[in-house]
């Protein structure tokens with residue numbers, strides 16, 4: 001095949017067999033060969049011609065419970081929004097927007113420097129102090145990053161070096177896996193939430209390596225279940241390993257005070273690296289690692305994606321400081337209650353009818369089986385008025401494709417009922433009703 005043109009027979013194959021291809025497949029396999037780029041482009045063209053390209057639809061307003069989507073091909077749909085993780089609705093809370101506006105007025109748009117050079121402003125210090133106070137343990141600090149992804153990338157690669165080892169849950173987020181790879185340490189995976197398997201690995205690795213870090217999550221975003229943090233911490237102590245808990249989907253929401261699954265399971269004090277992302281319940285962007293001060297001070301200098309990158313922008317930083325204040329008060333309590341009530345209500349509408357991952361988390365996963373249904377199913381859901389995210393091979397094993405929905409405190413019962421009715425009608429049409 002020439003380097004510049006897509007082989008005609010391959011192009012024909014893409015056109016005829018587009019349903020066999022998956023978006024994720026390209027994402028994971030892309031080797032940057034020109035042929036592959038063209039193949040992907042051909043694939044997107046086919047989906048657009050057939051009017052079933054559901055990705056990258058532009059949103060017309062805030063990430064509230066309902067939204068207007070401008071699909072790639074110019075079509076417009078109105079949807080119940082279960083595809084954004086603005087769990088407590090803080091991204092559009094008027095006080096948060098006002099705090100962000102005030103910070104822009106005072107400091108300007110960008111931080112214009114690395115945080116360790118001249119990019120740290122008073123507002124960054126205010127956010128750090130607010131977070132330390134919110135999580136409440138003595139001797140702790142935070143290190144701020146511009147993305148949740150970067151927190152894992154930077155924190156793991158700063159803490160782990162060649163000669164060390166990272167043990168990860170097999171369902172770990174890509175940012176954990178990439179952080180471990182970048183660190184130069186050796187890596188292994190234990191079966192999802194399987195403590196016996198983790199212990200087997202710990203026995204072996206803690207003998208062999210001078211430092212072992214176990215990485216787990218509060219709530220797993222692809223499975224919608226809780227990490228077994230209490231047992232992970234117990235095993236880490238037994239074998240002398242360190243722990244990193246990514247609370248992307250649980251910080252501000254789980255636990256009595258919103259301190260996450262670590263608080264809920266009574267082990268906040270025992271965890272070495274607590275990772276939060278500001279993109280989820282905080283309603284912003286960025287993230288932080290919360291740990292003993294000597295560790296966060298070290299992260300500030302040795303996490304390269306922090307040191308060699310511009311600091312968080314003032315607007316988001318000011319907004320995040322306001323979110324912490326709200327989340328720590330009566331509004332936070334009220335919204336934490338409501339998201340749990342909403343998740344239980346929504347699960348109750350679905351559990352008898354379709355295969356839902358059990359539990360009570362606000363990440364609700366419905367299994368539909370073969371990835372060959374994905375394109376038509378996702379298109380159907382959007383057209384019926386429901387926005388979700390679809391997870392399929394290779395992000396999950398073959399024939400274990402699933403619909404992922406994020407419930408928020410701001411959805412009404414009517415919106416959730418409408419969403420559940422659409423899921424059940426899709427299950428009838430695409431044959432994934434519980435038998």
Ligand SMILES: Cc1ncc(COP(=O)(O)O)c(C=O)c1O
Pocket residue numbers: 147148149150152173175217221246248249277278279280285286287
């Ligand atoms: C578990 C987990 N960790 C980290 C991230 C990355 O966070 P961000 O999108 O804020 O970069 C995500 C994002 O979805 C996530 O689900």
